[in-house]
Amino acid sequence: MSQGSPSTFDEDAYLAANPDVAAAVAAGTISSGLVHYQRYGANENRALQPNVRAAPLRLPFQKHKIPQRRDKILAGLDLRSLEGVEIGALTAPLVTRSEGNIFYVDHADTKTLQESYRLHSAVDVANIVDVDGVWGDHTLQECLGRERQVDYVVASHVIEHTPDMITWLREIRAILRPNGTLRLAIPDRRYTFDYLRFDSRIHDVLDAYLRRARTPLPRAIIEHHSLLRYVDIKAAWDCTLDDANLVPYNTTSKGLDLARDAIENGTYHDVHCWVFTPVTFAELCMQLAELDLLDFACGYHIETPRHESEFYVGMVADDDRNARIASWARMRDSLRASATYQWT
Numbered sequence: 001m002s003q004g005s006p007s008t009f010d011e012d013a014y015l016a017a018n019p020d021v022a023a024a025v026a027a028g029t030i031s032s033g034l035v036h037y038q039r040y041g042a043n044e045n046r047a048l049q050p051n052v053r054a055a056p057l058r059l060p061f062q063k064h065k066i067p068q069r070r071d072k073i074l075a076g077l078d079l080r081s082l083e084g085v086e087i088g089a090l091t092a093p094l095v096t097r098s099e100g101n102i103f104y105v106d107h108a109d110t111k112t113l114q115e116s117y118r119l120h121s122a123v124d125v126a127n128i129v130d131v132d133g134v135w136g137d138h139t140l141q142e143c144l145g146r147e148r149q150v151d152y153v154v155a156s157h158v159i160e161h162t163p164d165m166i167t168w169l170r171e172i173r174a175i176l177r178p179n180g181t182l183r184l185a186i187p188d189r190r191y192t193f194d195y196l197r198f199d200s201r202i203h204d205v206l207d208a209y210l211r212r213a214r215t216p217l218p219r220a221i222i223e224h225h226s227l228l229r230y231v232d233i234k235a236a237w238d239c240t241l242d243d244a245n246l247v248p249y250n251t252t253s254k255g256l257d258l259a260r261d262a263i264e265n266g267t268y269h270d271v272h273c274w275v276f277t278p279v280t281f282a283e284l285c286m287q288l289a290e291l292d293l294l295d296f297a298c299g300y301h302i303e304t305p306r307h308e309s310e311f312y313v314g315m316v317a318d319d320d321r322n323a324r325i326a327s328w329a330r331m332r333d334s335l336r337a338s339a340t341y342q343w344t
Helices: 009-015 019-027 033-041 067-072 110-116 140-144 164-177 200-210 218-227 233-239 252-265 278-290 321-337
Strands: 083-087 102-107 150-158 175-185 296-302 310-317
Touching: 009 019, 009 033, 009 175, 019 033, 019 102, 067 150, 102 140, 140 164, 150 164, 164 175, 164 200, 200 278, 218 252, 278 310, 278 321, 296 321
Parallel strands: 083 102, 083 150, 150 175
Antiparallel strands: 175 310, 296 310
C-alpha cells in the first residue's frame, strides 16, 4: 500500500489503527479518516492498518514531519533486517516480534512479572511479553547466548533503575556488533517525581561501579523514597510549582526501613538509582568517556519536548576515545545553546 495514495487508502483500517481519529470522526470534529491522514496522519507517521505500525522515521527528521515517541527512539532502524534486544518491554514493546527479530530481556521471567504486577491496575498482566532472557544474576551475554551479537538495543526508562550504570552499559556494548546502537528514553528529573532530587554525579556512579552493585545501594533507596513528590508536568514546565508544598509519595523512615531490608535480607527494592537532565546526562557520559569507562559515542539526542517528561539519546558503539568525548561535549553544548532548554 502506498503510504499516502488515496486510491489505496482503507478508511476502516485506518480508523481501526487509530482509535483517537475514529473518535474524532464520530464526534464530527473531522470529516473522515482520509481527510485526517492527508492533513495530519502522513506527517505524524500514523499506521495505515491495525497491528501494522509504520516504519520508524529516519534522521534527520524532515521539517514537515511530526515524529512520534517511537520514531524518536527507533529513528532510522530497519527493523526487518536487523536483530535487536529490548529491555523491560513489559506490556508495551517498542518492537514486536512481527516487526523484526527481537529478543526480550527483563529482570524477571514472565510468570514472576505477572505475579509482581497482578495488583497493579495500570498493567494488564495478560499482555506482558514472553521474556526470552532474565538479566540479573547472569550477564547480558549469558542471557543472549554465548557469543551472539545484535545490531541494536532499546531501553525505555530503564537506565535510571540500574544499580551499576557503568557495568550495565558495558554489558550492552559487549553484545553489539561493530557500529551497533543503544536507544534510550530517559526521564527528565525537572518534570517528574524526581523534581527535588539531586542530579547524579560521577563519584556516585563510580562508587556503584567499584562495588559491582547488583541491587540498588542503600543511599539510592533512601534518597528515592525521601524526595519523591507528586509533580504536575505542566506546572513544572511553566515554573509555577511551589516546592515547599509538593506532596510526598513516601517518607524518609520508609526509605530507611527498605534500605535496612536490602542490607539484612538482600531484598531487591526497585528505585530510581540515577536522575538526570539532558545536560547532566551528557556531562556524566563525557566524564565516563574521559575515564575510558564508556565505549559509546552520542549518535543523536532529542531534548525533552515542552510539557513532556523524557528525552531521547541514541548511543553508537565507538572505539575512538577522543571521538566519544567530543560527541558528548557536542550534545552538552548544543543543549546549552538551545533556545528552548529550561535552566530553572
